[in-house]
Amino acid sequence: MWLEGWLDRAFGSRWNPMYHLGALGYFYFWVVVISGVYLYIFFDTGIPNAFKSVEYLTNEQWWLGGILRSLHRYASDALMVMMGLHIARLWAFDRCRGNRWFTWITGVPLIWLVFVAGVSGYWLVWDKLAQYVAIASTEWLDFLPIFGEPIARNFLSPKTLDSRFFTLLMFLHIAVPLIMLFLLWFHLQRINRAKVNPPRGLAIGTMAMLLVLSLVEPATSQGIADLSRVPFPVKLDWFYLWPFPLAERWGAAVLWGLAVGSTLLLAAIPWLPPQRKEATAVVDLDNCNGCTRCAEDCPYAAITMGPRTDGKPFERQAVVDPDLCVSCGICVGSCPTATPFRRATAPIPGIQLPALTVEELRSRVTVAAKGLAGNDRVLVFGCDHANKTDKLNGTGVATVGLPCAAMLPPSFIDYVLSRGLADGVAIAGCRDGECCFRFGVRWTEARLNGERDPHLRARVPRQRIARIWAAPTEWRRLESDLADFRARLRVMTEKEAAE
Amino acid sequence: MTSTLRYLGQGTVYALFAALIGYLSMYPVYNPFPSDHALVKFSLAYAGKPKGECHRRTAEELAKLAPNMRKPFVCPRQRLSLLIELEMDGAVLYRDVLNPTGLSGDGPSRAYRRFTVPAGEHRFVARLRDSDRAEGFDHVRDEKVTLKVGQNLAIDFKGTAAGFTFN
Numbered sequence: 001m002w003l004e005g006w007l008d009r010a011f012g013s014r015w016n017p018m019y020h021l022g023a024l025g026y027f028y029f030w031v032v033v034i035s036g037v038y039l040y041i042f043f044d045t046g047i048p049n050a051f052k053s054v055e056y057l058t059n060e061q062w063w064l065g066g067i068l069r070s071l072h073r074y075a076s077d078a079l080m081v082m083m084g085l086h087i088a089r090l091w092a093f094d095r096c097r098g099n100r101w102f103t104w105i106t107g108v109p110l111i112w113l114v115f116v117a118g119v120s121g122y123w124l125v126w127d128k129l130a131q132y133v134a135i136a137s138t139e140w141l142d143f144l145p146i147f148g149e150p151i152a153r154n155f156l157s158p159k160t161l162d163s164r165f166f167t168l169l170m171f172l173h174i175a176v177p178l179i180m181l182f183l184l185w186f187h188l189q190r191i192n193r194a195k196v197n198p199p200r201g202l203a204i205g206t207m208a209m210l211l212v213l214s215l216v217e218p219a220t221s222q223g224i225a226d227l228s229r230v231p232f233p234v235k236l237d238w239f240y241l242w243p244f245p246l247a248e249r250w251g252a253a254v255l256w257g258l259a260v261g262s263t264l265l266l267a268a269i270p271w272l273p274p275q276r277k278e279a280t281a282v283v284d285l286d287n288c289n290g291c292t293r294c295a296e297d298c299p300y301a302a303i304t305m306g307p308r309t310d311g312k313p314f315e316r317q318a319v320v321d322p323d324l325c326v327s328c329g330i331c332v333g334s335c336p337t338a339t340p341f342r343r344a345t346a347p348i349p350g351i352q353l354p355a356l357t358v359e360e361l362r363s364r365v366t367v368a369a370k371g372l373a374g375n376d377r378v379l380v381f382g383c384d385h386a387n388k389t390d391k392l393n394g395t396g397v398a399t400v401g402l403p404c405a406a407m408l409p410p411s412f413i414d415y416v417l418s419r420g421l422a423d424g425v426a427i428a429g430c431r432d433g434e435c436c437f438r439f440g441v442r443w444t445e446a447r448l449n450g451e452r453d454p455h456l457r458a459r460v461p462r463q464r465i466a467r468i469w470a471a472p473t474e475w476r477r478l479e480s481d482l483a484d485f486r487a488r489l490r491v492m493t494e495k496e497a498a499e
Numbered sequence: 500m501t502s503t504l505r506y507l508g509q510g511t512v513y514a515l516f517a518a519l520i521g522y523l524s525m526y527p528v529y530n531p532f533p534s535d536h537a538l539v540k541f542s543l544a545y546a547g548k549p550k551g552e553c554h555r556r557t558a559e560e561l562a563k564l565a566p567n568m569r570k571p572f573v574c575p576r577q578r579l580s581l582l583i584e585l586e587m588d589g590a591v592l593y594r595d596v597l598n599p600t601g602l603s604g605d606g607p608s609r610a611y612r613r614f615t616v617p618a619g620e621h622r623f624v625a626r627l628r629d630s631d632r633a634e635g636f637d638h639v640r641d642e643k644v645t646l647k648v649g650q651n652l653a654i655d656f657k658g659t660a661a662g663f664t665f666n
Contacts, residue, residue, distance in 0.1 A: 007512065009505070009508065010505055010508025010509050010511075010512060011505075011508075011509055011512075012505070015509075017512070073524060074520050074521070074524065077520045077523070077524050078516075078520055081516075081519070081520070139611070142611060145600070148544070148600060148601075148606055148607060148609075149544035149607065149609060150542065150544060150609055150610075150611040152542075152611055153542050153544060153611060153655070156540055156542055156653040156655055156666065157651075157653040157655075157666035159666060160653075160655075205509060205513060206513070208513075209513040209514075209516065209517050210517075212517065213517040213520065213521050216521070217521045217525075219524075227651060227653075228650065228651055228666075229649050229650060229651055230532055230537070230538045230649045230650070230651050232529075232530050232531070232532035232649070233528045233529060233530030233532075234528070234529050234530075235525040235526065235528050235529070236525075236528075236529045237523070237524045237525070238523045238524070239520075239523060239524065245529060245531070248531065
């Protein structure tokens with residue numbers, strides 16, 4: 001979070017690379033694919049033709065082939081870094097348990113595929129590094145008792161190696177990214193509006209970085225492979241090839257144990273321990289007119305619009321899939337019938353969370369506001385996943401917690417201010433880009449700005465609303481922003497009293 | 500933060516990331532192999548003789564089989580284990596009994612071993628027993644080899660016709 005805060009200052013929340021790790025991974029993947037297609041046109045499978053064709057690209061055609069070769073390598077390295085950071089961030093922020101298990105699990109085999117694609121690419125150059133990688137990886141594979149003959153025997157001497165081996169490798173190197181693409185599709189199945197492209201500024205910046213690196217330090221070969229010689233020393237790509245020195249040091253069995261064990265551990269993380277399942281959103285058909293706003297706003301595609309089942313004259317109705325719902329309440333904030341103003345009947349909206357109904361929320365607001373005093377009274381709606389705002393409670397500040405800031409229907413702000421329950425309303429949520437439920441900040445901002453339904457009514461004085469998006473590491477900023485807001489409210493109240 | 504400082508910050512992040520990728524994609528150089536040594540690889544993938552004798556089925560045995568299974572002459576599927584040995588300058592480098600692979604023990608026995616040895620002249624003796632004899636070996640090759648620094652010597656068994664090869 002400290003790192004993200006620092007990057008926020010340099011890049012702004014829109015371009016902060018930490019908020020686009022998955023999208024950057026995609027971006028690097030496409031750079032690798034596009035550069036790879038060009039390299040493939042000139043690549044010759046065979047011995048020593050493979051080496052010669054890569055040398056031609058690197059030296060004689062350095063102005064395009066050489067640069068693309070370097071891009072191919074560095075983008076694949078960057079992809080590995082992005083993948084590692086993506087996994088670490090999701091785990092650190094606990095974004096892998098509960099109903100997000102599917103996205104996590106489908107990501108695990110991608111790690112293996114990225115490794116296989118990367119390692120097989122290093123074979124193809126058929127330089128000394130390729131010789132080392134080929135021997136080390138086949139020796140590691142030979143530990144498995146599934147091969148009739150050790151594959152490493154292919155590399156015993158120049159006489160034992162067949163040019164057709166390269167054709168097989170080339171096929172592997174192309175097939176694996178295609179399988180990756182297919183798995184990536186699965187990976188995003190339960191993500192609504194998945195970001196697969198980084199913002200243009202970030203894409204330009206990172207592409208420029210790769211190009212400069214390719215020109216300053218072009219990727220080169222390490223001399224043609226010679227099976228009659230030991231390929232040492234070698235310049236390893238430590239992003240992909242670190243397992244092989246480990247296999248030499250600890251043995252193939254230990255490395256297999258580590259690889260399989262860590263894969264199983266990674267796959268089990270969503271259930272270590274299992275996340276307590278909150279009651280998921282429920283639809284009340286008496287109040288649902290099938291407007292689709294909840295389905296539009298749901299970050300995890302848990303709401304779909306199905307045919308009407310109650311005979312009401314509406315075309316569709318919201319249908320919640322409990323297996324996908326994460327109980328964030330964003331759908332409640334998007335529902336136009338979620339309003340606290342209703343008095344004649346209970347305020348039951350078209351969709352709501354059983355654990356925190358709109359009626360209960362209204363009741364909490366009323367109770368919290370009763371304790372407020374002074375001319376700078378603020379009611380804070382705080383996201384429980386950001387800062388623990390209940391620590392702010394005092395004579396001039398009362399708080400109401402929400403699972404996500406975007407659960408708050410804008411009509412509640414109108415309700416608080418028009419009924420004089422407080423002099424101002426503050427919404428305190430996750431830092432933009434760190435939202436626990438992806439779109440909490442974005443949808444709240446859009447609703448308050450009148451860019452997304454349901455809008456905040458025009459009569460609501462905007463100057464009496466504060467939006468404070470702060471990470472748990474930014475508690476002081478939250479306090480200081482709130483103090484500034486209260487100071488502004490005092491001036492406003494005094495000015496209005498004088499008039 | 501002013502825009503100049505922001506761009507400076509972004510540039511620093513990109514430069515650090517590029518430096519990380521550029522460095523770790525090639526460095527530190529990996530060199531675990533001793534500079535004055537050579538490598539010997541001893542390998543084979545070879546099926547020993549069948550375990551037991553082939554025999555002709557009797558008429559009674561044939562009658563018990565389905566018509567399409569009535570093969571008069573049968574040999575056991577299972578292969579004998581191999582005994583292999585590699586000796587360098589009179590000292591045994593490697594000696595092992597290799598069981599046949601496969602669920603029925605009818606696949607080839609396999610071996611693949613690497614030995615880092617000092618460069619220079621060495622006398623290697625490779626031995627293999629692929630029969631049920633109790634003593635001695637069926638295939639032996641005694642070779643004097645001068646290994647240069649960093650040389651890779653592959654000792655392979657190419658079947659009964661070619662025997663052990665030194666490449």
